[in-house]
Amino acid sequence: MALKRILSGMRPTGKLHLGNLHGALQNWIELQESGKYDCFYFVADWHAITSEYSSTEGIKDNIVSMVIDWLSAGLDPQKSTLFVQSAVKEHAELFLLLSMITPLAWLERNPTYKEMKSELSNKDLSTFGFLGYPVLQAADIIMYKAYGVPVGIDQLPHVELTREIARRFNFLYKEIFPVPEPLLTSVPKLLGIDGRKMSKSYDNSIYISDRGKTLLHKISSMFTDPQRMRKSDSGNPEICNVFTFYGLYSSPEKVKEIDVECRKAGIGCTDCKKMLAKQIAEKLNPVHERMDYYMNHMNEINSIIEEGNKKARKIAQQTMSEVRAAVNI
């Protein structure tokens, strides 16, 4: 039996941070490694333009550096199809046709739309493209007749909308599209080094590519339990971001040990962070080795993307001929 297809996309933000790694990418890799799915992962470059239309100059470089991070972290082009949205023009055609059948009200009530618009209030997002981008996302997903869409909770409304659009298409024209399921990714709450949400725009991120002195320095400057002023004060790991990282980068025994030692002031934050830096460096070592390899073999990156684009295009072309026939166009 053919494997169930799953599909997910990421905006090309350039190099990825540990929040991205543990939020989405790690999950993509696990789905790939489970052997249960035919995985399609793509760079959503048209999506990036919906909010970054006034500064598009970095997009091409960002695509490449993001794909390098994907491959370094463990996405494997032998197992997963990796492609770039704008290289498969069929997405635009399906987007156009879906936009004809999507009621405006479905878009206007979308909570992610409202949230992003107020969050990014420094940009003028009263555009047609920004309101309509969930329709583009629906096209991305149903184009490949995906069974499942791995996403974080913020993207759930978009998958819900995709389901409604797929049903509406099937009802109006012909049963072409399976109604996709969201595969919810649990996202650990990783904060940046300054204690705010880890985000490129806050300049507080630890990147997948950080190593050596940079990594050590960033981890050494991480905020810890704010109530713990002196080494002799006992600490509370539950409210310490450093401790959250331990949960991801060391053994359960080590986590337990830090928990105990922190609470009885047996270990100071400086030492605690030094040890954490070592654990993270060790875990990221194979990732950095792959990164070095790809940095020295940039032509491989291009051919991986080209191959993925070709595979995606083939399916998209097939879907579009069914769609055109159904719509009588």
Ligand code: TRP
């Ligand atoms: N909108 C998603 C985001 O901002 C990215 C995305 C675009 C996506 N198309 C998709 C995710 C299709 C899943 C499936 O993160």
Ligand code: SF4
């Ligand atoms: Fe956080 Fe470690 Fe300091 Fe405890 S000892 S407050 S876990 S950094």
